[in-house]
Amino acid sequence: MAIQILLIVGLVFFIMFTGVVVFGAPYLPTLKKQVDDAIDLLELSSGQTMLELGCGDGRLLLAAAKRGIKGVGYELNPILVLYAKIKCWKYKQIISINWGNYWSKSWPRADGMYVFLLQSYMNKLHKKVIQYADGREFKVVSFAFEIKDKEPQKVVNGMFLYEYDKKDI
Ligand SMILES: C[S@@+](CC[C@H](N)C(=O)[O-])C[C@H]1O[C@@H](n2cnc3c(N)ncnc32)[C@H](O)[C@@H]1O
Numbered sequence: 085m086a087i088q089i090l091l092i093v094g095l096v097f098f099i100m101f102t103g104v105v106v107f108g109a110p111y112l113p114t115l116k117k118q119v120d121d122a123i124d125l126l127e128l129s130s131g132q133t134m135l136e137l138g139c140g141d142g143r144l145l146l147a148a149a150k151r152g153i154k155g156v157g158y159e160l161n162p163i164l165v166l167y168a169k170i171k172c173w174k175y176k177q178i179i180s181i182n183w184g185n186y187w188s189k190s191w192p193r194a195d196g197m198y199v200f201l202l203q204s205y206m207n208k209l210h211k212k213v214i215q216y217a218d219g220r221e222f223k224v225v226s227f228a229f230e231i232k233d234k235e236p237q238k239v240v241n242g243m244f245l246y247e248y249d250k251k252d253i
Pocket residue numbers: 104107108109110111112113114136137138139140141143144158159160161164184185186187199200201
């Protein structure tokens with residue numbers, strides 16, 4: 085009986101961590117040493133808001149919050165949502181972690197975004213960001229994957245910075 089329960093629990097975990105590939109990238113965290121580089125690249129000030137699509141264990145949101153940057157994250161895996169919420173508890177006044185599919189959510193107003201997706205989703209992201217930003221200035225940092233139809237403003241340690249404004253409409 086104990087083995088059956090273990091197998092079921094293992095299967096549930098397996099599905100949660102691998103099943104997300106239908107909707108986006110599987111869980112692979114940004115390396116700790118690159119977390120600060122990513123936030124530096126976005127150049128957000130205290131009081132501004134960072135959006136993170138697929139926020140994983142919340143490490144980017146937490147690092148940003150330590151600089152006074154507000155954060156909104158979306159995550160499909162409920163185990164990671166719970167873990168990230170516990171990890172970011174101290175900053176719950178400025179961090180909001182939401183369970184769900186970021187493609188189907190209405191993103192709140194933010195000043196910049198961090199993503200670590202897959203190459204196959206970058207074009208979809210680009211189109212959605214153009215609609216979302218609607219001509220205002222908005223920055224996106226993407227780890228590892230580039231937007232083929234847009235020139236990055238900077239490339240640092242495998243991270244691409246993109247700046248959107250009225251020219252993108
Ligand atoms: C490559 S990991 C990056 C995690 C985190 N952003 C980081 O850099 O450490 C991608 C994350 O996105 C989540 N994810 C994938 N597709 C998603 C979707 N459509 N909606 C919400 N979360 C999604 C996965 O569960 C995973 O935690």
